[in-house]
Amino acid sequence: MKGILSGKRALIVGGSGGIGAAVALELAKQGVVLGVHGGSSRERLDGVLRKIRDIGVEAEGFLLDLSLPGAAGALLDQFPSPDILVCAWGPFKRVSLDQMGEQDWEFLIKNNLILPGLLISGVIHSMINKKWGRILLFGGTNTDTIRGYTSTCAYSAAKTAMGVLAKSVARSVGNQGISCTVICPGLTDTEYLGEAERQYNREHNPFPLRPEDISKLAVEVLMHAEINGAIIPIDEGLVI
Secondary structure, eight states: OOSTTTTOEEEEETOSSHHHHHHHHHHHHTTOEEEEEESSOHHHHHHHHHHHHHHTOOEEEEEOOTTSTTHHHHHHHHSOSOSEEEEOOOOOOOOOGGGOOHHHHHHHHIIIIIHHHHHHHHHHHHHHHHTOEEEEEEOOTTOSSOOOOSSOHHHHHHHHTHHHHHHHHHHHHGGGTEEEEEEEEOSBOOTTOOHHHHHHHHHHOSSOBOHHHHHHHHHHHHTOTTSOSOEEEESTTOOO
16 A cells, blocks of 8 residues: 555545446555545445445545536535546446437436546646646447447447547646546446346356456556556457
């Protein structure tokens, strides 16, 4: 707990479960003070906080519905001026392109692209003042480059755009000790999946990833400012 991240403050958006919780626990092992956002389950959030505190670091948690207006500002009011921002939240919807309505497009683009963009805009000034900052975004499966999608067009378009955010941060403030990276996980088995989703994953990959597989690399990326503007697939080479 004496590494480069020790004593830093990290806001984990979507940190009460899945990949976000795994990243929070890995950061705790590095001595990072944590602010953990959860969506709706106090029980799940409290469980993650107990695990973090058992490691011996400070942690606070809060529930917030990110679909509400002003969610980005509310997040940063709860945990202001973080040194590290991890955005591991983003709603998913599988529907064919011809069935997508205006509300579907607005919901998926707002929550998977506009929210992370607003969070970056909200933290970047304090990071510039400190001459240090790390931002980690999570794309979707196979969104590390431009592809076509038959049933996830809006979601995948927003997640592919994470790369533009990361490269824009790197170009704008990479010379001031601030980095931004995107990780695009492959099919990952989390507690949020229903049986139909697990069956889909098994059909495409009998050995799906675990959140812990991704979180270890995520924290390694956060340790290295030279990894900046990168889009990193962690998908075992699977293209679906």
